[in-house]
Amino acid sequence: MSYNAIEVHQLSKKFLIGARKNRPTLRDEMTGLARRVRPGGRQQAARADFWALQEVSFSIPQGQILGIIGHNGAGKSTLLKLLSRIYAPTSGRIRLRGRLGSLLEVGTGFHPELTGRANVALYGAILGLSNREIARKFDEIVTFAEIETFLDTPVKFYSSGMYMRLAFAVAAHLDAENLLVDEVLAVGDVAFQQKCLAKMGQIARDEGRTILLVSHNMQAIKRLCQRALLLEKGRLVMDDQAETVINHYLQQGVNAQRSATFAPDEARDMQFLRAELRDQVDHQGHKATFLRLTYQVRRPHPAVFIPVEVRNMEDALVLYTNSDFLPDKRHLAPGLHTVELDLCRHYLAPGTYRVSFAFWEPGHDPLDFPDVRFVFTVEAHENLRQAHGLPWPGLLYDPARWRSGEAPPRPI
Amino acid sequence: MSAQPPATFVVEINADHPRTLNGRELLQFRELLWTLIWRDIRVRYQQTVIGVLWVFLQPLLLMLIYTLVFSVMVRVPVGDTPYPLFILAGLVNWTFFSQGWTRASQSILNNAPLVLKVYFPRLILPLAAILSNLLDYLLTLGFTLVFAAALGYWPGVRTLGIVACFALMVVQLLGLGAWGAALTARYRDMNLLIPLLLQTLFYLTPVIYPLELAQDALGADLYNLAGLFPMTTVISGMRWAILEGQPPPPWPMLLLSVLSASLLCISGFWYFARSEQSFMDVL
Numbered sequence: 106m107s108y109n110a111i112e113v114h115q116l117s118k119k120f121l122i123g124a125r126k127n128r129p130t131l132r133d134e135m136t137g138l139a140r141r142v143r144p145g146g147r148q149q150a151a152r153a154d155f156w157a158l159q160e161v162s163f164s165i166p167q168g169q170i171l172g173i174i175g176h177n178g179a180g181k182s183t184l185l186k187l188l189s190r191i192y193a194p195t196s197g198r199i200r201l202r203g204r205l206g207s208l209l210e211v212g213t214g215f216h217p218e219l220t221g222r223a224n225v226a227l228y229g230a231i232l233g234l235s236n237r238e239i240a241r242k243f244d245e246i247v248t249f250a251e252i253e254t255f256l257d258t259p260v261k262f263y264s265s266g267m268y269m270r271l272a273f274a275v276a277a278h279l280d281a282e283n284l285l286v287d288e289v290l291a292v293g294d295v296a297f298q299q300k301c302l303a304k305m306g307q308i309a310r311d312e313g314r315t316i317l318l319v320s321h322n323m324q325a326i327k328r329l330c331q332r333a334l335l336l337e338k339g340r341l342v343m344d345d346q347a348e349t350v351i352n353h354y355l356q357q358g359v360n361a362q363r364s365a366t367f368a369p370d371e372a373r374d375m376q377f378l379r380a381e382l383r384d385q386v387d388h389q390g391h392k393a394t395f396l397r398l399t400y401q402v403r404r405p406h407p408a409v410f411i412p413v414e415v416r417n418m419e420d421a422l423v424l425y426t427n428s429d430f431l432p433d434k435r436h437l438a439p440g441l442h443t444v445e446l447d448l449c450r451h452y453l454a455p456g457t458y459r460v461s462f463a464f465w466e467p468g469h470d471p472l473d474f475p476d477v478r479f480v481f482t483v484e485a486h487e488n489l490r491q492a493h494g495l496p497w498p499g500l501l502y503d504p505a506r507w508r509s510g511e512a513p514p515r516p517i
Numbered sequence: 518m519s520a521q522p523p524a525t526f527v528v529e530i531n532a533d534h535p536r537t538l539n540g541r542e543l544l545q546f547r548e549l550l551w552t553l554i555w556r557d558i559r560v561r562y563q564q565t566v567i568g569v570l571w572v573f574l575q576p577l578l579l580m581l582i583y584t585l586v587f588s589v590m591v592r593v594p595v596g597d598t599p600y601p602l603f604i605l606a607g608l609v610n611w612t613f614f615s616q617g618w619t620r621a622s623q624s625i626l627n628n629a630p631l632v633l634k635v636y637f638p639r640l641i642l643p644l645a646a647i648l649s650n651l652l653d654y655l656l657t658l659g660f661t662l663v664f665a666a667a668l669g670y671w672p673g674v675r676t677l678g679i680v681a682c683f684a685l686m687v688v689q690l691l692g693l694g695a696w697g698a699a700l701t702a703r704y705r706d707m708n709l710l711i712p713l714l715l716q717t718l719f720y721l722t723p724v725i726y727p728l729e730l731a732q733d734a735l736g737a738d739l740y741n742l743a744g745l746f747p748m749t750t751v752i753s754g755m756r757w758a759i760l761e762g763q764p765p766p767p768w769p770m771l772l773l774s775v776l777s778a779s780l781l782c783i784s785g786f787w788y789f790a791r792s793e794q795s796f797m798d799v800l
Contacts, residue, residue, distance in 0.1 A: 117532075191634065191635070191636050192797055193530075196533075198529065198531040198533075201527065216556055218564070231552075231631065233546075235548050
């Protein structure tokens with residue numbers, strides 16, 4: 106007879122937007138106190154509520170691997186942080202049967218000055234292993250991580266791959282009945298990723314452990330999970346077989362936008378007013394796609410910039426750029442501006458791409474991050490050569506770089 | 518693996534019942550506490566050339582300086598005790614206190630990545646910060662006792678009084694550490710304020726001068742109120758327990774400081790438990 110290892114009932118989490126941005130200082134609190142005492146004192150502008158997760162309910166039977174997918178900001182990480190008790194829920198409840206080990210960010214808690222050996226003990230203790238358990242599994246962990254020769258080297262001298270492998274190895278040998286895994290497969294080489302996937306499948310199958318897996322890697326979810334949840338803007342929109350959910354998720358690009366306008370809001374320091382994707386075909390018949398952004402700067406911020414991301418339908422970041430590449434900062438001065446960016450379409454492999462952009466200030470919440478679904482598709486036939494009739498296997502496509510003998514490179 | 522859930526491991530998280538300070542849970546995480554203590558100690562002395570010798574070098578150097586200033590240049594009356602012994606007995610305890618409070622206060626902030634990514638009772642961090650100084654403390658305290666005995670100032674059985682004074686000091690440290698850690702996580706101002714408070718407290722408490730000196734300055738009525746400050750009676754009591762010929766702090770003052778230490782500790786834990794929920798939002 107099996108039971109539910111994790112039950113989540115009507116779980117919600119609310120954040121105050123700006124609560125992180127405006128870190129309180131003693132002075133703020135004191136003036137706030139004075140304002141509260143003085144009758145008729147003006148209140149500060151109210152901070153907006155943001156529901157990162159809203160009334161999510163599901164349960165996972167013991168031994169199941171459940172995948173969680175959704176766009177960035179859909180609430181996946183918030184859900185895992187609620188389950189691992191880092192956040193306290195705003196409402197709703199969670200019932201966990203069995204201990205919970207979480208692998209939210211691999212290597213959290215590693216101390217750079219300590220050796221690999223000491224860090225195994227430290228990380229194990231952070232994840233809830235006792236010293237005895239760590240000692241018992243030590244050899245197994247080291248073998249899995251493939252770092253035998255570097256055991257007594259401080260981890261600050263490790264390569265990122267070694268660091269990752271050691272961290273995953275410790276976590277994979279946890280005794281916890283339930284494991285939360287967030288995007289661990291994003292790093293490390295392919296061979297090790299395969300090894301991790303195999304290990305996860307094995308511990309669920311053979312040891313009856315329950316795993317919650319968050320990943321942008323649809324292949325991994327498809328391979329490991331029987332079932333998947335799709336989150337969208339904090340709500341659970343789909344709970345079905347992994348294959349079905351993934352297909353639905355990838356299809357979302359179809360109802361795409363190519364332009365959007367936004368109502369002016371005087372309260373915002375910076376705001377996009379109009380954004381559009383424009384196609385242009387040159388005299389040779391080559392197609393280019395531009396992102397054109399029209400925006401208003403009301404109150405300038407010194408460190409702000411406009412990042413632009415182009416992601417493919419597996420949510421891999423294919424192209425990142427930002428407005429720092431403009432020759433000067435005039436585009437961030439108060440006033441109305443228009444900027445345009447070539448999305449390098451001719452370098453992209455055939456497929457569908459999603460574009461997102463924001464006003465960003467390092468260390469703060471974005472000043473403006475429009476929720477748009479800008480999508481463009483690079484058709485297979487517009488690139489001259491195919492991979493012998495198969496889908497193009499890489500992220501990038503560049504037909505122009507081949508040379509043979511003394512012949513000059515062929516122009517695009 | 519059995520199909521029935523292990524009943525002891527059922528965890529309920531309910532928004533209607535926010536968590537509070539939980540002693541049993543603290544006990545469950547004791548391995549993490551030990552590991553964090555070891556981590557702090559190892560990191561402190563790794564890659565230093567003379568390693569643990571620093572533990573002795575620091576107080577000895579300070580002892581020399583204070584002796585030079587307050588015994589050779591200015592004469593502070595300390596009874597029959599040689600001033601180097603007198604100041605060392607005070608300094609050793611003061612160092613444990615000041616480093617403990619400083620480290621505990623920064624503990625949440627310094628371990629922010631951990632706090633943001635992994636769950637454990639947060640009180641473990643200031644606790645580990647305080648206890649990671651324990652080894653240094655015991656070594657220097659032992660050294661002081663040997664030094665006292667070598668010069669013929671060892672007070673015999675009275676030395677056991679160290680245990681009581683130490684207990685009082687730890688209660689004060691826990692309270693101040695909990696306050697400091699929770700406040701520093703929220704207000705970075707504390708990083709500047711706490712060193713200043715420590716500096717003030719250093720001169721208010723009888724580290725470089727004997728407690729009795731304050732009697733003349735404060736008068737008989739106010740004198741006992743000095744027990745309200747952390748460390749006043751601890752330093753004086755420790756000196757009584759370590760050195761022959763030093764008087765103990767008066768009883769009323771001692772009672773007052775036990776009372777204030779308890780209040781400090783209880784209020785500190787209360788404030789910490791209250792703030793724990795919001796560390797996520799302010800770190």
